[in-house]
Structures are given as structure tokens and as C-alpha cells.
Amino acid sequence: MAASIARSCRSVCRVKSHVIFTKTSYLKASFHCSPSKRSGLLLSLYNRGLLKESFPERAAQAELPDLLRSGPQTVYCGFDPTADSLHAGNLLAIIGLLHFRAAGHDVVALLGGATAQIGDPSGRSSERERLSPATVEENARGILESLHRIFTHHELHFSPDPSRLGRLTVLNNRSWYKDWQVLEFFSEVGRCFRMGTMLSRHSVQSRLKSAEGMSFTEFSYQLFQAFDFYRLHQLHGCRIQLGGTDQLGNIMSGHEFIHRKTGEEVFGLTVPLVTTSMGDKLGKTAGNAVWLNPDKTSPFEFYQYFLRLPDNSVEGCTNALYHSNIQALEQMSDTELQELFREAPFHELFLDPGTTVLDACRRAQAIPEGPHGYQMIIDGGVWINHQRAANPEQVLVLGQHILSNGLSLIRVGKRNFYILKWLSI
Structure with a gap:
């Protein structure tokens, strides 16, 4: 439907x-x-x-x-x-x-x-x-x-x-x-x-x-x-x-x-x-x-x-109802974000200099270790804050991969969400 x-x-x-x-x-x-x-x-x-x-x-x-x-x-x-x-x-x-x-x-x-x-x-x-x-x-x-x-x-x-x-x-x-x-x-x-x-x-x-x-x-x-x-x-x-x-x-x-x-x-x-x-x-x-x-x-x-x-039911419209407005995410507290994505694992992590997309996905346990997880990113199966993250070596960018409230929302495939709270930006 x-x-x-x-x-x-x-x-x-x-x-x-x-x-x-x-x-x-x-x-x-x-x-x-x-x-x-x-x-x-x-x-x-x-x-x-x-x-x-x-x-x-x-x-x-x-x-x-x-x-x-x-x-x-x-x-x-x-x-x-x-x-x-x-x-x-x-x-x-x-x-x-x-x-x-x-x-x-x-x-x-x-x-x-x-x-x-x-x-x-x-x-x-x-x-x-x-x-x-x-x-x-x-x-x-x-x-x-x-x-x-x-x-x-x-x-x-x-x-x-x-x-x-x-x-x-x-x-x-x-x-x-x-x-x-x-x-x-x-x-x-x-x-x-x-x-x-x-x-x-x-x-x-x-x-x-x-x-x-x-x-x-x-x-x-x-x-x-x-x-x-x-x-x-x-x-x-x-x-x-x-x-x-x-x-x-x-x-x-x-x-x-x-x-x-x-x-x-x-x-x-x-x-x-x-x-x-x-x-x-x-x-x-x-x-x-x-x-x-x-x-x-x-x-x-x-x-x-x-x-x-x-x-x-949605004729393959994978971008239709799976995304929340990015401005709304920036205004949400940790609790509100967890409520919205109730089944999503929540991780509090320290942001090290040079942390990459691959690092973030692995630390969130969003992708498997080894070459298969690396390939998942290259193949375009990972989104961070609703933007496709196809370069595993890309260093996380404030305002793009990390929202102003220190949150990152990772999506793998259509339905798998992971929430990261960076403790040091």
C-alpha cells in the first residue's frame, strides 16, 4: 500500500x-x-x-x-x-x-x-x-x-x-x-x-x-x-x-x-x-x-x-518514508532520537582525529569486519545523516557526517539504523 x-x-x-x-x-x-x-x-x-x-x-x-x-x-x-x-x-x-x-x-x-x-x-x-x-x-x-x-x-x-x-x-x-x-x-x-x-x-x-x-x-x-x-x-x-x-x-x-x-x-x-x-x-x-x-x-x-x-508495498521507493528531516534531527535530544528510532543501537563514542566513515560504521557495528563491510560502503549501501557515504576513507566532517548536536545517524540498507553520539568534537 x-x-x-x-x-x-x-x-x-x-x-x-x-x-x-x-x-x-x-x-x-x-x-x-x-x-x-x-x-x-x-x-x-x-x-x-x-x-x-x-x-x-x-x-x-x-x-x-x-x-x-x-x-x-x-x-x-x-x-x-x-x-x-x-x-x-x-x-x-x-x-x-x-x-x-x-x-x-x-x-x-x-x-x-x-x-x-x-x-x-x-x-x-x-x-x-x-x-x-x-x-x-x-x-x-x-x-x-x-x-x-x-x-x-x-x-x-x-x-x-x-x-x-x-x-x-x-x-x-x-x-x-x-x-x-x-x-x-x-x-x-x-x-x-x-x-x-x-x-x-x-x-x-x-x-x-x-x-x-x-x-x-x-x-x-x-x-x-x-x-x-x-x-x-x-x-x-x-x-x-x-x-x-x-x-x-x-x-x-x-x-x-x-x-x-x-x-x-x-x-x-x-x-x-x-x-x-x-x-x-x-x-x-x-x-x-x-x-x-x-x-x-x-x-x-x-x-x-x-x-x-x-x-x-512502496514500489521500491527506498527514499520515500525512511528518512527524517535533517533539521529536525539536529534539534532532537539523544532521548528523542532514540524514541524515533527505538530499535536502533545507540553508541557514545569519542571522536578521534582522522576518524573515517569506515571507522564510524565499524565502531557502530553497522557493517561486518573485513572486506565485505568495506565493499558495502563502496557499493553505496551506507548513508550517514541521509547522505550516501560511498567513500570508506572519507574523514568525518562536522555539519555533514556529524550534526551540530554531536549526533550521527547511520543507515545501512533500507531499515537498519544506528545512532552515534560523539563525545568530543
């Missing part, structure tokens, strides 16, 4: 109890938002594995690149507060929003304060437990915290010129449903939908065939998500909705509703679902969520989850 995340994220690290994402080429200069360069955004996202499907397919392929090239557009993604934190399954959609915003487009993160009380049936085998309004409100505060933390870190750490970012708006759909009467809503909105089309949705079909069946409440969910898209189209000129592949049916309903009401073309883009190595969806629905709020999943546990993925 997580090949798409692996392509997008270079590291997950702990800085002041927050999770920071650092990318290999996440914000290239060419990715900022001159009109002539917006047209390459979709191709870039597809190449990164962040986009899977577009709807309507032909119109999106023919018209959407020109629309993005024409000027800033508004893109939205919804997050129902059915739990008090976002989770790793939401990451690809959030990263997609960050890319659109970095390219100068406006993004809307929509909290489903109303729709969370209905329950999206997509990807579920049974109906969600009903949540009280108070629980939904409390959950919304937790998700709002997640979103603000991620977008703030993006502005602080990954945006050379934050003034060129598109606008970020966070809304709650409860604000426009709280004054609707049920008869008024179904008279205004319901008459625009056709039963045959609604019944044909994959999320509906799979539930109708299940032992439990499907309640009318769940069946009506697609009307509400469609109306959300319409409402944002009316208020913010939003013409693009982003969501997981399991949201395609809901996105299609929104497209059809807006086209019927306004005659205008809107578009849907889906991101791949984040799944386990067994193909199971990763998220709160499946009961295997890796949470983004640090009080629910610690930064160390988050880091270790991706670190322990099988090699074939």
Missing part, C-alpha cells in the same frame, strides 16, 4: 509533537502558479500517482486542463467528522488539495457537520452508528485542528512564497442545512434525481445485496453530497471536487445535479484509496486507522507504520 504516498512524501518526522511531511520534489519552482504552467498540474498529479479517475472522463481530459490554465479555480474535498481526527486514508486527498493550492488555485475543505449524521454508505458493509449532534461538533473540532496544522506546516515549511498560494477556506455544511425544512429540501433537490440512476451506484448496489440491506437515510446521502457541490459552486464558483475512488458515485450525482440546475460543466477527480498490503482500505471504516492527530497515533507510531511496510 501507500505507493502513492511514498511517491509524494519523503519523510514523516516529529517536530514539537507534530507530523511534518517533506517531499522529494513537492514544490518545484515550475509548480508555482504562472498561467503557462498550470496546464501541467494534472499530468504532474497523475504521474505522482495522486489521481486515478476523472469525471466526466472525456470532458475532463479535453476541457479541465484549459480551465486550470485559464486562471485560479476552486477545488473542494469533503471530510465527514465521524471521528475526532483525520487519518492516513485522508492523506492523498489532502496532498491533492495542497498541490492545487501550491499551483495558485483556491481550495475548500468542507466539514460534513450535517452529512456525518446521515452516514456515507460508500465502502461500508453495514450502516454507521448514529452520532449525536454534540459528538459530531466535537469531532469537527478535532478535524479542524488536523487541517489547520497540515496547511500551516505547508505554508511554513514548503512554500517559498506563501503569498502565491491559493486561498484556503474551511466550511461546515451544517451552516446551509440547519435552516432547511425536510419537505422544502426534497421538493427542491429530490425532484432533480432519478431512482434508476441512484440505484445503479456501486455503493448502493453493494449494500442492497448485503444481508443488512440499506436504509433510506444512507440511500439519500448522495443527494446531500451532490447539494454540497452545488452550494459550493454557487457560493465559491467551485467546479472541481476531489475525493477517494469510493466517492465516484457521489461525485457523479453532484455533476448531474449541477448540470441539471445550471447547465454548466463541473468535474470530479478521484485519488486512489490507501490500502493495506492485503488490499483492505485503510481508514476508520475498516477499523485500522492510522490517525493524524498526535494524541491518537503518536508521531513515532505513525513513522513506524510506514517504515515497516513491505518493500513491494
